[in-house]
Amino acid sequence: MLILYVLMPVLTAFAENRFPQPQFESGYSLPGISVPAPRVASWELLDVLVLGGALSLAAWLILKKRSRRGVFLLTVFSLLYFGFWRKGCVCSIGSIQNVAAWLSGSEAVLPLSVAAFFILPLVFALFFGRVFCAAVCPLGAIQDMMILFPVRLPRPVSLALGMIPVVYLGLAVLLAATGSAFIICRHDPFVPIFRLSGELSILLAGVVLLLVGIFVARPFCRFLCPYGVLLNWASRLSKWHATITPDECVQCRLCERACPFDAIRVPVISPVSEAREIGVRRMQWLLLLLVLLTGLGMGAGFRLEGVLAPLNAKVKLDQILRSNHPAVEKQYAVELEAFRTGGRDPHILRAEADAVRRQFRVGGACLGGLIGFVFGLSILGVSIRRSRETYEPDRGECLSCARCYRFCPKEQKRLKR
Amino acid sequence: MSLESKSSQSLYRVVCAVAVVSCAFSVLIGILLISNSMAVRMASPLDLPELEHLREMVKASPSNQAVTDKIRDLDQVVRHLYFTGLASRKTGIILLLTGMIVSLLSLKAVAWLRRQPPNPREYPPDPDPLQAESVARWAVVVAGGVIVATVMIIAKEVSPVGGALRAATAPIKAPAQFVAAHSAPPTGAWPSFRGASGSGVTSSSNFPVAWDGATGTGIVWKVEIPLSGMSLPVVWGNTVYLTGASTEKREVYCYDLATGTRLWKMEATGISKTPKQVPEIFQDTGYAAPTSVTDDRLVCSIFANGDVIAIDPCAKLLWTLDLGLPFNRYGHSSSLAWYQDKVLIQYDQDTEKGSPSRLLALDAMTGKTVWSTLRKVSDSWSSPVVVETGKGAQVITMANDAIIAYDPASGRELWAVKCSGSDVGPSPIFAGGLVVASITGDRIYAIRPDGSGNVTTTHVVWTSEDGVTDVSSPVSNGELVFFAHSGGLITCLEVKTGKKVWDHNLDGEFYGSPGLAGDKLYLVARNGTVFILKAGRQFEEIGKATLGEPSDSSPVFVGDRILIRGLKTLFCIGNKAK
Amino acid sequence: MNELKTRDAVQSRREFLRSFLRGALLVGLAGLGVRTLLGRRCQAASGSERMKLCKGCPDVAFCSSAVLSAGRKVWQLDPSKCTQCGRCATHCVLQSSAVKCVHRPAQCGYCRLCFGFFQPGATILNSAAENQICPTGAIRRKFVEEPYYEYTIDESLCIGCGRCVKGCSAFGNGSLVLQVRHDRCVNCNECSIARDCPSDAFRQVSATTPYLLKPGAESVAL
Known part of the structure; x- marks a missing residue:
């Protein structure tokens, strides 16, 4: 044993075949190695086809058939197929990161199915609104099941909370594009439930979100989901969007409280009660604010490098190597050991880490600016008064779940016919 | 709306009861699940310290039946605990989901039974827009x-190494100013340890065979070197570079080949941010044992503490690098090598310590x-x-355990020969199509360099126990190869076969490697005597010269001069008239 | 009446802007789709394998056989980089990790004293609990002929801790390696073991060659 230890450096230089393969005399033949195959490619094609089919069906059910029951059944199907059967992976929300990583020019490949999961819901949103959220997304589906006693959130609160997904999206794109982390996937609260296994903290977060969802309908979709931001923007441009009433609104107010997501906008007919100049001046200030926020965002984003870059493995390792601090070295002993035995060069690592840091500065500034701009836009958005004659869903926030249909007397009449 | 009838009321009550019970059930199962997984995580039954302790006890006394029984029992319990934990988790999750x-x-x-028709009249009025x-x-x-x-704070918290430790940044590079294309070594250049070929050979033979360092006979110039070192001079054109070091200082010197005037001296300081420990070394190695490399653009030197410095011919610092303190029993002594604008460093260390x-x-230009x-x-x-x-091209390296060749362009290992030497000091040479390596404490190996992988059994052409050296490297004229042992034994072998041609005991100890100029073999003994032998199939002494001071140097041949480093003096030997 | 007209004008202007933006976005998304479809390199293994798969064509876009599987990647662990830190056992999203120890009989020396099986320093070479290195007893040792013993892995018990791999690669032939088993792996978008692997041994390999079992760590085609 001792001799072996002494000889170890010699032996490891020739790690393979220290002991020659025996020549068996008893007719023993070598067993093979079992190599179970991963899922075959055609299954992934099936996923894309199911996605396309489910989206088309959802659009038809919502816009043409106007059937809440149909939407509900499709939701259950999606929960079972994309959720529990496909274990919530691949999902459109996570695909943002793959696209970002791919566009940033890293080595990451973008499989066709992932590209389809990213593109299809957005295309459907551009035509039909957020039908993906309504009945196809498994994360939405599991939350949709939990809506029991929805409460109305005050508008300022939901507006304020609605800012979180923008930041989340920005961070996710930045971290994915720099090859640092896929934070959306890492913190996906419902995937552990679909898999019946996963990190305890994330699982708990999912359960808490579901419990909150009993009262605050679909909290993840409205106040966290980064893909929802993209769908929100796309849906605002939608060609055909779900309407509460099948024909003309009679302003009965019955649907006013029907939406669990507070996405129904009441008519605004009253003339403006302030002088025009005040409004104009406010607009000017707000435009200035928009510019200011963009600049501020860029500055803040540029500085984020210091706090975000260590999430990148290379930067982190570089920091550990450079710290020369016994506490750090103890905490990361495994990493240091692996680095040393791996024969990688600390100087190359440093150069790579510096390149990542640069990416973080540039990307951080861009995304910070964009986030600032979006903030400014939403402040502008709440200040612009549009006259509205009827009850209509907010095209951005409406999830096209078709719940409000049943509250409309015209719809009841249509159904009786 | 539907709670009026009696039956619907009782239905409502039943449903409420079911809801309460199932909710309580779910909560209970949830808590159990969490505590279970916490417990499994905390205990990590498979890594019980108790089990480890018992195993240690068994190692101490293998025949102790009580302990082995205890291990077996505990092992059984632990495995059972682990796998039932996993299984109960699965059932727990299914129960929870059902609940x-x-x-x-x-x-x-x-919710459905309690649902109320919307009543717009009860809605509070909208606030002022x-x-x-x-x-x-x-x-x-x-x-x-x-x-x-929040994002900032969370990110800062998550940030793994912490802001306070982010400060230290080591300097690496100074921009390379003196950029010129690397030109081929001019005839007579001696750009690295044992010359451009790495074998200590020069083809010209018009070198003196007699001189006396003490009296100055046959000495062109001699100059005192401020700090001592084992390193050899390297020469490019008209400049000679040399290094010297003590425990505190590390210096690079530049001399004029024609006159011996010192052109400049540069101290290698501030390479490592933190003050470095002085490495523990063997006195015979010294703090400046490795020889530098040079070309027309720079000289690059390494010292015993792992500091590397590159300086251009005009004494401008190009770059420095800290390789970290080497753990080397006798002190780092491996010289630098050069390949296509790259400086190669063999940085072997005691792997258990460093x-x-x-x-x-x-x-070479940037470090x-x-x-x-x-x-x-x-x-x-x-x-x-x-x-x-x-x-x-191949980089041939030697160590106690192996002779390994690498591709100098990529660093890929090409072939390796296993050996079992100890305290291997000599460097390999390439002669007659073979790599000849004298492994101290083992044998001399001659290897065909066209194999790949472990070629110990396939490409070793011959081995010889005759002539194995301990400090100095061999030298060869392509037909014969000469070895000088520190005890004074000179051995001549045939390159192709490894057969011994002759051996002879000289009155001297040899640390410096022999140099071969044409057909003359120059051997510098430790006491300063230089033996000049004929490189032939018979032993023949041509001449004998003295430096007048001890030397562990090998001869450096440039033009028609020989540079030899003595303990304190650098000698330039040649025809004074020139 | 006038007011209505202006409102209509505003409406139509808004509608125009909307359809313009929609068109632009659609073009963008279509571009993205086309780029993913066409602008990819052949993922088939190089050399003869590649010729077999797609007859040597340079681009998958023209190769019908590989379009579906093009770019399909699965996670795998490169044994040549692995340092057997033990995180594979603990960091997988699956309880009882998708990483298991795989035995390569062709590399095995069938040693009587197997350092992947026995505790270091074991003196009595039997499969008693105190001698085994595997914490779950997942390695089976069977006598073949003097002096050779066959070792097999019971994957249902293996937790992927890599202790046996460490022993075998330090003192033996390195025939035991850790591998992601694709019948278990759910192929997360970002592998949670890869994220915390200290030696950067995880990488995404082509789904057609999902194992790294050869000594040179080339992919193994199924």
Whole structure:
């Protein structure tokens, strides 16, 4: 044993075949190695086809058939197929990161199915609104099941909370594009439930979100989901969007409280009660604010490098190597050991880490600016008064779940016919 | 609306009860699940320290039946615990899901039974739109601020190594100013340890065979070297570079080859940020044992503490690099090698004490690592040699355990020969198509360099126990190869076969490697005597010269002069008239 | 009347802007789709394998056989980089990790004293609990002929801790390696073991060659 230890450096230089393969005399033949195959490619094609089919069906059910029951059944199907059967992976929300990583020019490949999961819901949103959220997304589906006693959130609160997904999206794109982390996937609260296994903290977060969802309908979709931001923007441009009433609104107010997501906008007919100049001046200030926020965002984003870059493995390792601090070295002993035995060069690592840091500065500034701009836009958005004659869903926030249909007397009449 | 009839009321009651029970059930199972997984995580039954302790006890007394029984029992319990933990988790999750589905359905029913028709008359009036607008604006602004602040704080918390430790940044490079194309060594240049070929051979033979360092006879110039060192001079054109070091100082010197005037002296300071320990070394090695490399653009030197410095001929610092303190029993002594604008460093260390041994190639002009290859060998004292094998260049390295060749362009390991030497000091040479390596404490190996992988059994052409040296490297004229043992034994072998041609005991100890100029073999003994032999199939002494002071140097041949480093003096030997 | 007209004008302007933006976005998304479809390199293994798969064509876009599987990647662990830190056992999203120890009989020396099986320093070479290195007893040792013993892995018990791999690669032939088993792996978008692997041994390999079992760590085609 001792001799072996002494000889170890010699032996490891020739790690393979220290002991020659025996020549068996008893007719023993070598067993093979079992190599179970991963899922075959055609299954992934099936996923894309199911996605396309489910989206088309959802659009038809919502816009043409106007059937809440149909939407509900499709939701259950999606929960079972994309959720529990496909274990919530691949999902459109996570695909943002793959696209970002791919566009940033890293080595990451973008499989066709992932590209389809990213593109299809957005295309459907551009035509039909957020039908993906309504009945196809498994994360939405599991939350949709939990809506029991929805409460109305005050508008300022939901507006304020609605800012979180923008930041989340920005961070996710930045971290994915720099090859640092896929934070959306890492913190996906419902995937552990679909898999019946996963990190305890994330699982708990999912359960808490579901419990909150009993009262605050679909909290993840409205106040966290980064893909929802993209769908929100796309849906605002939608060609055909779900309407509460099948024909003309009679302003009965019955649907006013029907939406669990507070996405129904009441008519605004009253003339403006302030002088025009005040409004104009406010607009000017707000435009200035928009510019200011963009600049501020860029500055803040540029500085984020210091706090975000260590999430990148290379930067982190570089920091550990450079710290020369016994506490750090103890905490990361495994990493240091692996680095040393791996024969990688600390100087190359440093150069790579510096390149990542640069990416973080540039990307951080861009995304910070964009986030600032979006903030400014939403402040502008709440200040612009549009006259509205009827009850209509907010095209951005409406999830096209078709719940409000049943509250409309015209719809009841249509159904009786 | 439907709670009026008696039956619906009782239905409502039942549904409510089901909801309460199923909710309580789910909560209970949930808590159990969490505590279970916490317990499994905390206990990590498979890594019980108790079990480890018992195993240690068994090792101490293998025949102790009580302990082995205890291990077996504990092992059984632990495995059972682990796997039942996993299984119960699975059933727990399924129970929880069932409970949740039941409670969800019952709650849905409750909600449906309690549903109220919308009554717009009860709705509170809408707030004033202007006021609502301003509140909304503020909400967005405040939310934005809070979110950005939270992100910053979370990121800072998550940030693994912490801000305080982010400060230290080591300097690496100074921009390369003196950029010119690397030109081929002029005839007479001696750019690295044992010359351009790495074998200590020069083809011209018009070198003196007699001189006296003490009296000055036959000495062109001699100059005192400020700090001592084992390193040899390297020469390019008209400049000679040399290094010297003490425990505190590390210096590079530049001399005029024609006159011996010192052109400049440069101290290698501030390479490592933190003050470095002085490495523990063997006195015979010294702090400046490795020889530098040079070309027309720079001289690059390495010292015993792992500091590397590159200076241009005009004494401008090009770059410095800290390789970290080497753990080397006798002190780092491996000289630098040169390959196509790359400086190669064989940085072998005691792997049990320090970081792993490696061979690295630095870009000569910037000091940036071009490649770095891990060497699974312990500390060594031999220098890498770049040889042109006819099928591409190879870096040949030696260590106690192996002779390994690498591709100098990529650092890829090409072939290796296992050996079992100890304290290997000599460097390999390439002669007659073979790599000849004298492994101290083992044998001399002659290897065909066209193999790949472990070629111990396939490509070793001959081995010889005759002539194995301990400090000095061999030298060969392509037909014969000569070895000088520190005890004074000179051995001549045939390159092709390894057969002994002759051996002879000389009155001297040899640390410096022999040099071969034409057909003359120059051997510098430790006491300063230089023996000049004929490099032939018979032993024949041509001449004998003295330096007048001890020397562990090898002769450096440039033009028609010989440079030899004495203990304190650098001698330039040649025809004074020139 | 006038007011209505202006409102209509505003409406139509808004509608125009909307359709313009929609069109632009659609073009963008279509571009993205086309780029993913066409602008990819052949993922088939190089050399003869590649010729077999797609007859040597340079681009998958023209190769019908590989379009579906093009770019399909699965996670795998490169044994040549692995340092057997033990995180594979603990960091997988699946309880009882998708990483298991795989035995390569062709590399095995069938040693009587197997350092992947026995505790270091074991003196009595039997499969008693105190001698085994595997914490779950997942390695089976069977006598073949003097002096050779066959070792097999019971994957249902293996937790992927890599202790046996460490022993075998330090003192033996390195025939035991850790591998992601694709019948278990759910192929997360970002592998949670890869994220915390200290030696950067995880990488995404082509789904057609999902194992790294050869000594040179080339992919193994199924």
